[in-house]
Amino acid sequence: MSVGTTDQVTSTLRVRPLRDARFTTLLAPTVLGVLTIGAWQLAIDAFHIDPFIVPSPGSIWSEFLDSRSSVWHGMVGTGRNALYGLLIGAVLGILGALLANAVRAVDLMALPIVAALSVVPIVALAPALYTMFGAAANTARVIVAALTVIIPVYLNTLRGLRQVKPVHRELMHVYAARPAFVARTVTLPTATPYVFTGLRIASSLAVISALIAEYFGGPVDGLGKAITTAAASSNYPLAWAFVLGSILLGLAFYVVTLVVELWVARHRGGT
């Protein structure tokens, strides 16, 4: 799992405003999804595929409904770690970017470290962190999530801080505005949409890394642990039901940050 490759981290993935969404933009992917699930179900019925290879969508869904309370429990466990990681990583990433923007030396020193960090599979640190903080605590998972989050937030915030238009900078010079006023009225508002782009990329990374970190040990709550346990006891539909829970959790994080991003960027069309 390449959590945080350079591509993912640096791309700003421009999103289109919500008002551009059309019925057809929703219809096309929905049709594809329905067709895929239908074909999947048909293939399993037609070829009598065993559930340990691939369970049918129907059996996954009924297992999901039957064990929804434990799926929900797992989502809360993993979601909490991801959320803490996201918040801590976001604060550190933003503060780091503000510092790097203000002090050029910090930027130059941080550049190779950030580049190196962005290719390290941070979840690989999980086993070492479990030993450091004890296998009974969620600390290691939160740290893994936070570390994954820092990079895209840092890079996007830093980029945003540097997007101030020359015409705005000159205007502020003409007004002889104090640095604090410039920061409040121009620099920070310019950077804000970029910060939220970073957060949107980071939000799904936080869920993925918090979940994968569970594979390497730690307490038993959480979706990652539930998936490995169900698979180990040959309960494949249940394992897939937890996978479905993970997808929903990841989507929830993504959609919430996406909506916030769109709201923040709603008046960015003008000059």
Next chain:
Amino acid sequence: MTTELAVQARGLGRVFGARKGRDVVALDDIDLDIAPGEFVSLIGPSGCGKSTLLRIVADLDAPTSGSLSVFGKSAQQARLDQDYGIAFQQAGLLPWRSVAANVGLPLEVHGAGKRERDARVAELLDMVGLTDFARSYPDQLSGGMQQRVAIARALAESPRLLLMDEPFGALDEITRERMQAELVRICGESGAAVLFVTHSIPEAVFLSDRVVVMTPRPGRIVDIVDSRPVGGHRRDDDFRDAAEFFHTVARVRELLHAGPASHAVPAARGVENR
């Protein structure tokens, strides 16, 4: 109003140091006076230094030789005292602020109270005809409307001098003519002196009391053409059709096309014969 000149430039020069030792002379020996309330346009081809001259007056750039005073002060002091308002080719509005908040920005920088600010913003929006759009955001306005907001913003602190760097350059011809007519009215109401940079000869002639014709490499003033309407003309759409208007346009065009050759006649340097 004092008799102090709005802008006084003497032997102003600006040389940009190029990397390979080849200096670029953007401005050379510029003498220019702008009286209070006078509308002066700078016109010339790209690279003639007209924008550089405006930027030096605005203290966004510094001259490498000569002297400049704005209302008898240094350009920096005039900037710190907010003696001028400025509008660029890009409206340069802050997209996250409403139209009213954009117009009030300079007032906010300089600590005007909320009530005072609101009153002045309402007055300015009325002047540029955008009262109904006070709560809109820049991305909801057309290019011409955005530029009107920028002009209102430039006028926010009732400056005695207005610096405009091709403010209508990005607008279509029809919007442009309407904006010119509005600018004439607004300047008449505010009584501010204007330094206006443009590429368009009719625009310069229509708006200005005097048109300063410049040539590039090095950036120099070729001549200064008096373009005040005479013979009872007012600066309105009829003036665009007047023979006198065409005559002045032709005169400016001639000077522009003649280029540096006409520079051989130093008597035509304008400032001296004021």
